[in-house]
Amino acid sequence: MTDNRDSESSEAHGTESDSGADDGRAPEKRQAASSLSVILAVSRAERRRFDHRHTSTRRKKAVAYVALALMLPVFGAMVWGAYRFGTSVGDGGMDGLLTLTRWYVPVVIGLYVLAGANEAGKRLLGFEACELLLTTVRDRDLVLGLLLADLRESGWYLLGPTAVLVLVFGVGVGSPTLVAVATVAAVLVTLAATLVGYVVGLGARLGLRHIPLSSSAQSALSGVASVGVFLLFVAGGAIAGQTGASFDLGETSPAELAPEGPPPLAIGYYADFFFVGTPMLEGIGYLALASGALVVAAIPLAVRGTIAITPRLWRVESHGDSTDSAAASTGDERQTGTDVGDRREWPWLEIPTGYVADGVVHRAIRTPDRSLHVVYYLVGAGYVVVSLGVADSSLLATAVGASLVLLGIWLAGGAVGLNPIGDEGSMLGQLVLAEYSPETFVRARILVGTAIGLPLVLGGTALSTINELGGLEATLVGGFLAAMVPVSACFAVGVGTLLPRSEPGTVLEKFEVRPPETLAILVHGAVTTALAAGGAFLLIGDLAPAARVGGLAAVALCSLIVADAGYRFAVSGIAGYGRPQKPDPVYALELVTGLGLLGLALSLSLEIGMATQLPLSGPVQFIATFVAGFAGWALVGVVYLYATGRSWGYLDVAVPDGRDGRYLAVGLVTSLAAYGAFATAVWLFELPVVSHAIAEEVGTAGPAFALLLAALILLVNAPVEEFLFRNVLQKRLTEAISAGGAIVAVSILFAAVHLPVYASADPVAVAVSLLPLVVVSIVWGWVYERSGNLAVPALCHGLYNVAIVVVPVLAVSTF
């Protein structure tokens, strides 16, 4: 960041001296050329800063690539949709579409203007721009350079994609004229709307300057405005999606949706440019030409407006800052500073946690801009309201209630819990040296979060269940969701301690001051939403009693684990500030169990996704599903190692030597003997058992399939399971408890996560079937502990599985 700014300012200095020298020799003639070079230099420096900001660290690069990878298929689908839409328009099957589009175009332009207004200050009023003011670069050149940089950026996410979609639409229609005209028209109107939005946004900011608002209130206002714009887009998207869907379903034709008569604003005739050469438009009318001229003329006018307004904002801003600091340093204008009153006497101030919580609340209230990441949650909740409310207005009360519940559960952690360390900043060292215990500071944040979340959750539950559920069910759901509030708060402080953020964020950096890490927001939001929604569904859904009780028990266990582990991790984060953390056995057990359950969830969802979502069949589907399931397990282990900064060096993999070979033999013989004893006991005492889900599949397939399975077991199943359960979980647990304890605990977990593949209505049979898993897992755990080489238990495990699953099938089919 710093060196980047340096390079940028040196570049600015370079341009300054260049233009200065030019001015001296040939003032008039060189002016244009040097202006252009300044504009390009400013734009280039801004682009470098942008690139650097988004790709400066490994993590940022990864996020950028992931975002790109996620966006590309979506964009591909949109391109395909635009093409198909074009072909149906070309076939003349869209009667009335032109009238409809004329109605919609002003709305879309309005949305783009709003978006431009929202974006306007982001770069133009940024700190770096103010720095360049100290040079002799002309304001006009500076604004143009910054605008150019903005356009370059929007070329990637707005102008470019819009042009491509319209172009493809034109290709679909099959008219070369339309391809050319519509693409140019789309680019021009997008550009014009955005630039007009800049003028509107900058003008609004200039007006705001004359209203006496504190700087935090101003940034809060701009944050809320951003959210409003976003929600308008969501609402627009929902309506457009519904309209589009009803075309596809053939329910309505555009003619039915379009109101009679001319569009409300004449600018709507700009829509004609998108239908040149289609059967529905004979020729361009004078109204269309006039609106086209208006759009083209708007571009230079808006640029001029931006050039006129922006420097005034720069000046006003620097002027206001200087009076502030002068007042602060002289103390003469003391009354202009914020005079804060005494805090009142409350009973909770007597309790340490209450006292600290009171401080947290006061700081949050006095600096609202610090908590502006909360608007992200409003976006999420607003999305629920808008999407459900648009779909069915009778569901509006339920939608509002559900969004309030979600908001309560998210904010319980998100408001003050997600960045406990970054939020304290340099005060952390003083807290560590204080008499109050580290627990106090964590509990205070949990207390504040719970106090914020509970009213929202209770009110939201009342609102959404009032017409839908009976009194008992509503009370049950309300009680469960209320219990989720402290769980969310506890989990948040843990995630926030694991993923702290002390530098400004990147999403809405104009007003974000000290937000939590985006990843922490996402993880916390996903886990709490899953637990709350899952629990609520289990309570009121249409389920068998056994499934309901089992599911609720699982949700309760998971909630307990994430809450207590989060709390313990946060406490150890503060207590362990600046010194090695003491291992906490309970935390380690919770962590390992949580990772095991997370692996199970991920593996199951990937398996189900692979089996149901992809058009595969036969062995290919079997291999894909098998690999996807184990990829879920492996992912948990890899992500854990990455998130905790444990490098690949944590892996204990080596080529087995003679000593390893002996452990392999001992382990394999012991585990097979244990299985033999188990099978004998089952046969002897006629114990109820459930067979492994895959064993039944193998039984009905041929020997070729059995060989494929053997390969998958040796190459995928055994290495992945051993990596996670031995090298990650058992090794992590050994740091906190004894090796023996770790082996047994992980083995019980190992058997427990195999529950789904032995699922059966008979609990005794399930328990009996899982017993050998505990025993063989202990053997492999011991083998890993003694050999210190992951390859040994992986081979043990693989050969054992092949021996008990594949060999019997081969034997039966051979003889």
Added chain:
Amino acid sequence: MGGDRIDTSIRFVPPAYKYVGLRVGPKIFYQQRGGGEYDGYRRVGNRIFGVCDGIRRGEVTMIVTESLTKRYGDVVAVDGLDLRVEKGEVYGFLGPNGAGKTTTMEMLTTLSTPTAGRASVAGHSTAERDAIKPQIGYLPDDPPVYDAFSAREQLEYVATLRGLDDVSDRIDRLLERVGLAADADRQIDGYSQGMCQKVGLVQSVLHEPSVLFLDEPTNGLDPRAAREVVDLIADLSVDGTTVFLSTHILPVVEELADTVGVLHEGTLVAEGSPAELKARATDDGDGSLEQVFLEVTDDGGYLTDDATRAGVEVDDG
């Protein structure tokens, strides 16, 4: 303080001194106490020195480090540091930027763990944070304050966290002392850097620590404010507080410090009283502390040509 008439009822027991008899401090006349174990006063220029004997150096050692080392990856920030600071002493910890001063302070205040070596503060190993924390006060170079609070709220908050009761009088007195009384109820957000620094300093002495760690306490202060802070530090020292003072403002060190240690690239390259250090200067310069500082921290860059280091004895840790 008119002329030679000095009230002999002043009892001044110097908390520490290296050589029998001399305590350098500008403000000893504040110390009005009964009894008398002093030998007399000596007046030099406009300063008054208490003169006495009785307590030897090393009777109570407040800071001891043995081969204290901190590595960050391959970078050695502090390399085998051996220090002794006696009770009541002001130890001036000098060094260029990046010499390892802040790292040393963090290790001594338990906020960072040494890679190797040991340290003890106020008789406790730095591994025992709970035992040390009531004994020490720490002002880092970035003053730790919540800018949403007023100065008074900040100080009351920290006092409560420190487990102190009824400190509002003391807070008022200290705010008055550093010239912040009029601004005490304004939000720290609007404070200048120097005002924040003063709040941080008051915050670090609220609980009357026996060892005070100050990292650049006069950072960002105008001359008047710096004078107030320096006087406050001198007072604390006279009261028996051991002060470990990191700075690169040499006049401050020269005025306050009983002992000066110069850290360079993680190693103590020179140590002694300001007078001793100055005696080491080569004949080429003006014999100031600055000259000595430049000579002992010289890597052969700018200023090397005429600064032959022949006359400077260098302690290698």
